[in-house]
Amino acid sequence: MSRSGLFAAVVAAGLGFTSPVLAQSTVYIPAILELSGAGAVSGTNFRDGMLMAIDEINGKGGILGRKIETPVLDTQSDAGISRAQLQKVLDNKPYVVIGPVFSGSVLVDMALTQQAEIPEIVGGEAAAITQKGGTYVFRTSFGQQFSMPKIANYIRDGIKAKTVAVLWVNNDFGKGGRDTFVKEMAARNIKVVADVSTESGQADFSADVVKIKAANADAIFVYVNEEESARFLREAKKQGIKAPLLGETTLLGQKVIDLAQGAADGVRGHVGLTVDAPIPAVQQFGEKFKKRFNYVCDHNGIKGYTAVYMIKHVTEKIGKFDSKAFAQAAHGMTITPKDEPGILMEATWDKNGDIDRESFLGEVVNGKQKIVATLPKLGK
């Protein structure tokens, strides 16, 4: 070490600097997640999956010999706070940033990570996230432009519906999903006869169900968050809705099924990630998660877990902690469970940061999610 370098290190130590940049035995990968507010369930699942992966990797010596150091900062499910938290961690020059999960927060944060040239591994699903030309944002689950065609095909070919009602939550996630879904319906000549917007955290769905029932559609597509899904399903059952209820992962998760207390039976839909997937590695992960945290992991837990293993694999491929090199290498990369068991399912990231992997068609039978078909990667 040169004399000036030694002097700087001594001064830094004397001042008590504990900047993660200086701590060479660790790699600073902060997480910005929804630990409170409306997104707490999603954020907590994501965090717990992420912590599981970090503990496993650190237990085996870390990434390239460095332990992962991940402080978790709470966005309070608010895009403004998320941005402030991100700004705070960017000052410490992170290698990669994990989170957030809420699309609204991702859309606000990604401009900062792009500017700082720091890769951001996010849980958001809004289509717009990867349509803004960003080169540092990477998804951990399907964007809506990938998942909606799958459910649209099922509505046309499986349900053979000519008309459909859509119920969506009025936030970035819901609006993005609704817009993509309506476009996919138009492309298949299926008429949207009711278009009902709801609020995040809404408790009473009686008015919405009355409107949907009056539309008399062949199928009903529900695109709201988990707890609202459960409340909607209970009201739909109460009002005797007979049309097939279809949705995405947020309608078929075990938490929704438990909260709906019997009202979820018969619900069908496209499931991007689930611990009930007919893949042994995923099921084993689900069991380990439940044993450690004492609740059933939802899709966000899988996102958090695989996000860390994606970082590990890409870093080991490039052989150094270089944020720019990471982003370049991750685009177009395919990670298989054979190369990296923690990735659980083969996944490919395209030039926009969108992820492609197998997904599933599920149905709720006797209070349990049952996978009825496995859908191949879109790229296959």
Next chain:
Amino acid sequence: MASFIQLLVSGLATGAIYALIAVGFTLLWQTSQTINFAQGEFVMLPAFFILAAMNLGAPFWLATLIGLLLSIVVLGLLFKLIIVDPMLRYGVLPLVISTIALSLFLKEAAKDFYSSQAQPFPALVPATDLNVFGAVISLQSLAVLAIAVATVLALHFLLNKTRLGRCMQATAQNPTLARILGIPVERMVLYTFLINGVLVAIASILISPIYLAKFTNGETLGIAAFLAAIIGGFNQVRGAILGGVILGILDNLSAAYLSSQYRGAFPLIILIAVILLRPQGLLGRVEERTV
């Protein structure tokens, strides 16, 4: 018509719960000038008391009783002794800020000590429906309505037909004169806090099967009840009841017949109209202040 009846009953049931919470607001304001911004969290918490008791093995009825008692002690007695009494001597504003801090503390504590995830909460009546003129009316909504109305009637009886109630009213109207007349003002104020503990516990038991027990429930409930109290009249119990019912019905009917996207705006439009045209609230009294 069937849909209208359905929406009306559902709105009445929700409105009746808002009314219970709003009544608590007005009671505390009238007797001690306490504006409790943690009132929504006060409704959220008893559900977790009950769930915790059930987790320890108590049957639902016993857990409900424990939840009710804990609400009276923690949200009534301790709230007054630990937060209100020390802060009130510094004026209304520090107390308001303290209750905002308390609401954040209660919310985060429920999340950390119980769970961030919504929990199913047992309903008082089975989830069956009645068919009335073609409208599907939930037995649960009717039970909520009946219990809320019975609670309000009991409170009305207590306040207007008993000596204790008249003493409480005297305390609210003129504490100095009430004290001269020998009414134990401090005790009367304490009783209103205890009554608020009962009201929020009942509201919690009624709303949690519909909302699911979740640490964020207080946010919407607190705002709804606050709006209801202002619309109806902050200084009148009957005003709070009217305000709650108006909000419940308005929410359902506006979402179904006007716009579901702007349903959150309609209560605020009513609030603005009330403030402009009748600032004391629909049933409130004009209060004058002199210096």
